[in-house]
Amino acid sequence: MLDFGLLREVLQSLNKNKLRTLLSGFTVAFAIMLFTILFGIANGFQNTFENEFAGDANNSIFIYSGRTSKPVDGYQTGRRILFDNELYKTIKKEFNDNIEFITGRVYNNVTATFGVERNNYTVRAVDPDHQFIEKSEMKQGRFINSLDLVNNTKNIIIGNLVANDLFGDINPIGKYLDLNKIKFKVVGVFVERTEGTDSNEARIIYMPISTAQKIYGADDKIDQINLTYNPALSEQEAMAFGNKIIDRMKEILLVAKDDQSAIRARNRAREAQEINQFNGALAILVLIIGMGTLIAGVVGISNIMIFIVKERTKEIGIRKALGATPNSIVLLIILESIFITAISGYIGLLIGGGILNAFNLEDYWITDPEVSSNLVIAATITLIISGTIAGYIPAKRAAGVKPIKALRDE
Secondary structure (H helix, E strand, C coil): CCCHHHHHHHHHHHHHCHHHHHHHHHHHHHHHHHHHHHHHHHHHHHHHHHHHCCCCCCCEEEEEECECCCCECCECCCCECCEEHHHHHHHHHHCHHHEEEEEEEEEEEEEEEECCEEEEEEEEEECCCHHHHCCEEEEEECCCCHHHHHHCCCEEEEEHHHHHHHHCCCCCCCCEEEECCEEEEEEEEEEECCCCCCCHHHHEEEEEHHHHHHHCCCCCEECEEEEEECCCCCHHHHHHHHHHHHHHHHHHCCCCCCCCCCEEEEEHHHHHHHHHHHHHHHHHHHHHHHHHHHHHHHHHHHHHHHHHHHHCHHHHHHHHHCCCCHHHHHHHHHHHHHHHHHHHHHHHHHHHHHHHHHCCCHHHCCCCCCCCHHHHHHHHHHHHHHHHHHHHHHHHHHHCCCHHHHHHHC
8 A cells, every 4th residue: 555654755855855856867867868769760760661662562573674784695785675575474484483473564754634634644554463563552443454454455543642633522433534645544543552641652653564565655665574472482582583583584685694784673582681681780789779878877876876875874864763664764765766767767758759759850761760668668667676776785784774873974
């Protein structure tokens, strides 16, 4: 049961010695504030890397064409590498066992017009599998299907922000958009599940890749090949699988094996490995610095508690002369330590959290820099225990001294 008399005595003691209380509280609050900021920034870095790749499937590989940097079989450097439908079909057939979804991409910039509304957008011409590689979620209607590819339909799927820009409150499904003065029917509206509400991904227009190749004079050319591999593959197996695809493409397109610029791949397995390595190193660094901060706080509060007990030798002697028991004196000092540390720790948490929220840190690659309250509570409890132990030993010793000696020593 709570002893209100003892609690009142603790508060009176703290109020009587304001400087001592502030000194002790500042040490704890500062340590917890630094601890909160440090771990918050570390979490912000991790969130940034996770969000950077969250818009794509976790098992995706994006393959881009470039220019050769090494001569091979009589071809000079600087040759532009072009993907085409035949290459796409070959990769899809030869690696079918470990390909989950695959799509080609053809890009084009268009001016879209609906009534008096007009704006510029990027068209991505793709296969039906693209929806699952990019994690595009249909808000209305449907995505591109196989019939669209076979029939070269002029059907398009627009991002929700395209719909907002051009249609406003009008339902866009079934309406026609002019794309560079060619009419296309809107059959779907998508939202990008993992992107912000103002993301450029939501300002994309999708159309069948076969349609774009005919309309925009791309013939059978493809700008990019994207795929997802079998999720059952391990990280190492996924990286090896990606390398096999690139090696095969180099063989078909007559590119030197050690040419790194002609065909480039972004493999999520490799990115995941690099992110995990970075996060692991960051976690170790933050842990070392965080523990150093916590240890500094422990040493600080311990030294202060030892000094406080020594300073209060006369007070302890008076209390004993008035009939206070050694245990009650020790309990009083320990409760003061717990009270100061708990309140100061909470204040440090609030200040640290306030500092993290007061600034826009996304420009510094820090997203949502939050820290687990459990972690901060654990750090505060550590300081409380340290302060209690540091205060208990000298308090126990001082409480055992006879009143006359305590008064004389003072």
